[in-house]
Amino acid sequence: MTARPSATDATASPPTPDGVPLFGNGLAFAQNPVDALERWATLGDVVRLDIPGQEMYLVTGPTLIEQVLVDDHESFTISPAQRETFSGIEDHAVTTTTGERWERLRKALRPAFTRDAMARYADRMVETTRTYVRAWDDGDQIDLYREMRQLTVTVLADALLDVDIRGREAVVMNAADALVDRANFRRPGQLLPDWVPTPTDRRFKRTVTELDAFVEDILTERRGTDRGEDLCSVLLDAHDAGDLSLAEVRENVVAMLLAGHDSPSVALTHIWRVLDEHPDHRATLAEEAQTVAESDRPASELLSELEHTRHVVAETLRLYPPTLGVTRQATEPVTLGGYDLPAGAQCLLPQWPVHRDDRFWDDPTAFDPTRWERATDRPEYAYFPFSGGPRNCIGRHFAKQELALVVATILASVELAVSVDGPLTFTPSLQLRPEPAIEATVTR
Template sequence: MSEPVMPPTPDSVPLLGHTRAFSRDPFGALERWADHGNIVQLEFPGETLYLVSDPALIETILHDVENQFTIAEQQRQTFADVEDHAVTITVGNRWRRLRTALHPAFTRNTIDQYADGMVEQTIIRIDTWDDGEEIDLHREMRLLTLHILAETLLGVEIGGDEDVVLDATDALVDRADPRRFGQLLPDWIPTPTDRRFQREVATLDSYVDRCLSVRREGPRGDDACSVLLDAYDRDELTMEEVRHNLVALLLAGSDTSALGLTYCWYLLSDHPDVYSALIAEYDEHVESGRPTVESREHLSGLRNVVAEALRLYPPTWNTMRQTTQPVTLGGYRLPEGAELMLPQWVLHRDNRFWESPTEFRPSRWEGERDRPEYAYFPFSGGPRHCIGMHFARLELHLALATMVGRVTLDVSVEKPLSFAPTLSLRPEVEISAVVQHR
């Protein structure tokens, strides 16, 4: 009997495997390793990962008609103690039950009803900026998207409590950084990062409990909090499931959209011709200074900018899956429990599918596009695609349009842009912007 064919393994260092190269240049290393084949085997202390960079194979994994793949153990560990009962890391019938319970809050018709609130919260945020003021762009976008999320999906007033969510998000992101001190220590050895995480999550849980107490006594609507509480009242969800799904929405829903807006502005400021075209497009199609669902359809240039920013700088830069049984994938035999990396960063910059892939070219989104579907998947894909995908796109379009119509942001970065390889594509340098109202 012939030996099973194993994927190629790029050069590595004894004992450390591929750790050193990843720590020095995580995203450059992923791109170099992907050049070795559509599936490559990577070795790190205590674990083996398989990097998959072929769109057809990624589609097979994410759509998984034979139940050969599931979410990775690494993902479950990352969100342990904060989203254990959320749709983000549950599987099987429980995942389907949670997804079904949340669905009414994320239909296109329901999401369109949030448009006015998204625009209003953006205007309120803009009005806090003074002419000539230099703002921390990423933080301001985080505050904006958090207020949009609280207003529309949660139906709560978050003013004064923003840092509860922001601090918990930062603690989760820091704990998930594979380069941090303590990642290789046994779980029973607490590190300062672990202790901070437990402290911030406990504070966030208490805040969400207070919000739920208020919402349970008040009127209900179509927002996610109402939908979850209605499901609880019908004995379809436990209160733990309600709480953890709200926590998941707060953490992921605000962080990823904020990054998308941050990178949109970073790119626009570096491409004044594209920026000027957006202003002209806005002035032509947006009436009364308030973009709507209807006017968004005429803002094709703005939609292209958002799509291109999500390509170059995908807030979710990697998706993890794990085999449930031995499988043959791309001609290679992978064992049960094999952890798979499906890196948006690599596929979005692969010159097999993109002309001049590192260049910012919003025009590439015009007309027909002849490329595989999973050469671009900023919101993952398959049945477990991001449930907030349509919400996030509407939010990015309307928030960016509102800002383009009301302010000019002159963005600056003191050092070359670099990123932390953690849960989301976070900048490791401060991105600031000087504000001028139009």
């Protein structure tokens, strides 16, 4: 177990990593956020970061993360960085709103994510994946990350929105790329005033306009058809009841399309990569997949039999969380880990170092899905890939179900031999996308 320093009294200041003049700790963060977070987390469960113009704290103690997200959640709100990142694309979405509007949006979205809804989506997830994989020929060399993105966009649109998006995936993917590029800590123009136009900003506005028009067309079409129980229907029913504006309907569909495909596609890419490195686990998953493929029962009933598959998903999300972390801002003075933080303090709660902390995980950097078979007394928030508390990811059950069913469905048809072009590094942005090219050779 690694000891961490803590405050002896509430007047003490948290440790601060060494930085460089003018940029403080910002330069190291932009160069390699994963490496920086791992190093800084060893200084303590609360670390003050020297970020010019910001009162920023790194919080990596599970009990303190739970305090921020759950116990004292009313003393925190979403951070300015989160609002700025999604400004112009999700201003009226559940991801960026607070207070009464957030509560109203969350309530309106909830019927699309119930247990019964998940059961309805399961068969469509499987069938959409089967159809997609049939296009892969034996011996094909595929861009693994791109294929997983196109697949997750298609699965999400079909299952959650009841929309056939095939042939139009690029509209969503281009907007997601522009959003990630705008939030990239290394991008040129990052430090320029907002009113200075940059190529990144112009691309962002263009792709957002295209995505908004695409979603508006979907909603116009759906308003003239019989409603179901999918997300589009649920939101349009809420609009008809006077609970949501059309802007709120549109931007929440946009939010689901973006977040609902990007994180699962990153997770799937890592799953195939680690399975290629661990053929014993891949063989176990293939056995589970074949059993499911030969069954005529509903896919939702088969999830319980995909035990090792679900453990592989959980372990991959532990080692390679798709997002950089959760951010919050204190709305009043708070005390965390014995340190007094002022109102306005921004807190970064990163999954990567917490999920790999040897205080809570045996052999923390090893890929070991069997660890999820064993009962432990580790703190709940030593693992939080979908955030937590009232503002947890509303689509977390959809994502976990999708990952397990997609993996099993693909493994029932093909094997993927994966190759990575260079060391594994990540885009320094809101999504920890893999930077090197990752290819796979298909064997049917």
